[in-house]
Amino acid sequence: MTAIHGRFVRSEFLISNGAVIDAVDSSGCTTLHIAAFYGHELLSRTLLSFGADPTKKNLIGRTPLHMSCLSGFVECCRKFIHLNVDLDVQDANGKTPLHLAAYNGSIDCLDLLVSSGAKLNITDNQNRIPLHYAASQGKFNCVYTLVGIGSDVNIADVNGCIPLHLAAASDYDGKCVEYLLSHCLDPNKKDNNGYTPIHYAVLGRNEEGLQHLLKACGDKLNSGNLPKLTPLHIASYYGYNEILRMLLPLFNNTNIRDETGKTPLDLASLNGHRQCVQLLLRCGALVASHDNITQRTPVHAAAANGHLDCLEMLLDNAETPTVVDALDVNRRTPLRFAVSSGNIKCVIALLQHGANVNIADIHHHTPLFRAVYSGQFDVVEMLLGQGASVNVQDTNGKTPLHLAAQCGHDSILSMLIQNHNQDVSALLDNQGCNILHWACHRGKVECVEYLINNFNDKVWKGNPFSPIHCSTLKGNEKCLEMLLKYFGKESVNCRDQRGRTPLHIAALSNSIGCMKILLKKQSSIESRDVKGRTPLILASLNGHSQAIDLLLNAKANIKSQDKLKNTALHYACWGQHQSAALMLLQKSKENTVVNITNKQKRTPLHVAAQKGLVQVTQLLIEKGADVLAVDSQGLTPALCCAPNKNVAQCLNIILSSYPPQTGTVTHRGLKKHASVIPLTQSLSPSSTESLASQNSFICWTGNLSHHSSDSDFY
Numbered sequence: 001m002t003a004i005h006g007r008f009v010r011s012e013f014l015i016s017n018g019a020v021i022d023a024v025d026s027s028g029c030t031t032l033h034i035a036a037f038y039g040h041e042l043l044s045r046t047l048l049s050f051g052a053d054p055t056k057k058n059l060i061g062r063t064p065l066h067m068s069c070l071s072g073f074v075e076c077c078r079k080f081i082h083l084n085v086d087l088d089v090q091d092a093n094g095k096t097p098l099h100l101a102a103y104n105g106s107i108d109c110l111d112l113l114v115s116s117g118a119k120l121n122i123t124d125n126q127n128r129i130p131l132h133y134a135a136s137q138g139k140f141n142c143v144y145t146l147v148g149i150g151s152d153v154n155i156a157d158v159n160g161c162i163p164l165h166l167a168a169a170s171d172y173d174g175k176c177v178e179y180l181l182s183h184c185l186d187p188n189k190k191d192n193n194g195y196t197p198i199h200y201a202v203l204g205r206n207e208e209g210l211q212h213l214l215k216a217c218g219d220k221l222n223s224g225n226l227p228k229l230t231p232l233h234i235a236s237y238y239g240y241n242e243i244l245r246m247l248l249p250l251f252n253n254t255n256i257r258d259e260t261g262k263t264p265l266d267l268a269s270l271n272g273h274r275q276c277v278q279l280l281l282r283c284g285a286l287v288a289s290h291d292n293i294t295q296r297t298p299v300h301a302a303a304a305n306g307h308l309d310c311l312e313m314l315l316d317n318a319e320t321p322t323v324v325d326a327l328d329v330n331r332r333t334p335l336r337f338a339v340s341s342g343n344i345k346c347v348i349a350l351l352q353h354g355a356n357v358n359i360a361d362i363h364h365h366t367p368l369f370r371a372v373y374s375g376q377f378d379v380v381e382m383l384l385g386q387g388a389s390v391n392v393q394d395t396n397g398k399t400p401l402h403l404a405a406q407c408g409h410d411s412i413l414s415m416l417i418q419n420h421n422q423d424v425s426a427l428l429d430n431q432g433c434n435i436l437h438w439a440c441h442r443g444k445v446e447c448v449e450y451l452i453n454n455f456n457d458k459v460w461k462g463n464p465f466s467p468i469h470c471s472t473l474k475g476n477e478k479c480l481e482m483l484l485k486y487f488g489k490e491s492v493n494c495r496d497q498r499g500r501t502p503l504h505i506a507a508l509s510n511s512i513g514c515m516k517i518l519l520k521k522q523s524s525i526e527s528r529d530v531k532g533r534t535p536l537i538l539a540s541l542n543g544h545s546q547a548i549d550l551l552l553n554a555k556a557n558i559k560s561q562d563k564l565k566n567t568a569l570h571y572a573c574w575g576q577h578q579s580a581a582l583m584l585l586q587k588s589k590e591n592t593v594v595n596i597t598n599k600q601k602r603t604p605l606h607v608a609a610q611k612g613l614v615q616v617t618q619l620l621i622e623k624g625a626d627v628l629a630v631d632s633q634g635l636t637p638a639l640c641c642a643p644n645k646n647v648a649q650c651l652n653i654i655l656s657s658y659p660p661q662t663g664t665v666t667h668r669g670l671k672k673h674a675s676v677i678p679l680t681q682s683l684s685p686s687s688t689e690s691l692a693s694q695n696s697f698i699c700w701t702g703n704l705s706h707h708s709s710d711s712d713f714y
Helices: 008-016 031-037 041-049 064-071 074-082 097-104 107-115 130-136 140-148 163-170 175-181 197-203 207-217 231-238 241-250 264-270 274-282 298-304 308-316 321-325 334-341 344-352 367-373 377-385 400-407 410-418 435-441 445-452 467-473 477-487 489-493 502-509 512-520 535-541 545-553 568-574 578-587 591-595 604-610 614-622 645-656
Strands: 665-667 670-672
Touching (some): 031 074, 041 074, 064 107, 097 140, 107 140, 130 140, 130 175, 163 175, 163 197, 163 207, 175 207, 197 231, 207 241, 241 274, 264 274, 264 308, 298 344, 308 344, 334 367, 367 377, 400 410, 400 435, 410 445, 435 477, 467 477, 502 512, 512 545, 535 545, 568 604, 578 614, 591 604
8 A cells, every 4th residue: 555655654664664575466566566657756766775676577477667667657667777677578468668658658768768778679479569559559759759760660460460550540640640651651551351551540430540541542442452341341331421431532333342242332221321321322332232142232231220211212212113122042122121120111111112012032921921920010001001912821831810820919810810801710821720720829818719709610620639729738728718618518529630639638738727627528538549548648658647636536547558558557657757656556446457467468567667666666566566477578577677688587597596495485465486487588589579679668658748740839
């Protein structure tokens, strides 16, 4: 603190009482560094008299001399020079005290360093000499001094920039640029990217510096040696209209293209620079010019970003009126972009200039699709008034009606239906889904209510995965109740192409609320799909304990088997749904379910043992599961615990080698025989399948869920 405030008397007292004179702070600075930075000459002298080290560096390699030059305190600088410190010492970035003095414009420090023998052309880590930094900060006195005493004006930094490049970007009074040009520097000198000082002047919006550069260039801007991105592009992009006015007379071609094929007019339109657009149009810029990548025109750019003034100016000055319907690489028109931007005024301007409302892009989407998707009621109304087609289908077969229902825009849906002269229930997409399917799938209650009030009949068309199935899948109780009321009591047991009823769908998706509604409406609890699965089996397959509980309370048959003879308990064990399996066992009043076998002659105990379900295995045994039951491969539940057939065979051999027992040993009421069924034949390579492949229902459990090929609903 004494160093910051220059309290040299207090510093003497502290040093006399044992203060460490070269102690450093968190940045590695000593008291002398801080005193030098704040220009405390007397304190610096006091610290030096007590032996402070003037050559000590902080964490970034700077000495007290660096610090005094950076702040511009020449007297502190003079004291360190009198101590014969190294004038050219470099910090971690390679900067000498002269670099810092030039950067800060400390002309007194710079003169002192130079007169004391500091080297002018030492480069730092960026290959910059002090002149670079003086020029980059527009410090004319330092530039004048350094150039005057022989600093090299042509040294390029790592980016290929000479001092003139840096001065052009930031010397706003133009003195440094003018002075450097007077030393015969080339105004067209390129950096590593091919950019000249003129590029830097335009980018830095340095009008004074640019005037000197343009005067030195004459007509060389049209030489063809400029990079693709010209100063004209930069000025247009940033909206520097005064600079653009200076540049335009020097370019014969105002439609010059950058590497992507964009013209200055395109860039000005993109960012809504009205004055720049006006200037470029007066100088012959073409409106119908497409770029090389997106094939968009300036009209696309203005429309996409909602720049109404620029858009109207472009349309009024276009060389051809067809530009209003110009197509980009994806066949999108300016109207399509205007609708996407949500700027209704731009939409109006394009329509007034004759924009076609029914041009479709590569996905067969017209502007109406975008307006419907984003819920722009006024734009939809306007497009319909201009003849936009409601019946147009995209590549998925969907119409704007499908999209309105899917997004839940009920007011737009109503407007579209009023403009649709056919039965909306018969309007199907590529999956056979009508608009009611989509409204139900998304759970849009208002749309569902409107649609069922406007359908012509009570028989749905298209995909048999009905709107009732859709509402159930998404757990939308309100939609489900409305649909059941509308389509009648028979609809509660309607089936999709896989034979599934809405109750099946509710069970597999764990839609408890919908399940209660369906059960109340007398949905068949034992209905089977094409694979013979009941709702209870599907709920167990997915481990939905709540659904299982509800179905069991409704007297679902726990012993029901599908076409592969699997029960709900088999599937719960196979899916490792322990809580579901325990619920099935605890709720079951008949213990015979524990010994029901599937087509592979496996009991639930076989599956539970193989899957490592300890609690389920224990409860199965307690309920009388046969521990010696043999499946079609000759495996008992114990041998199913083996990870593969070889391990099972080894286990069988070991068990078979036990000494013979007299009689039998009973355990918990079950007989354990001393011998075990030989497995050599059943586990030989010639047997039908491996242990893993015998669990054949792993192959079709993946098809039990709603993730199928039905439609993109799932």
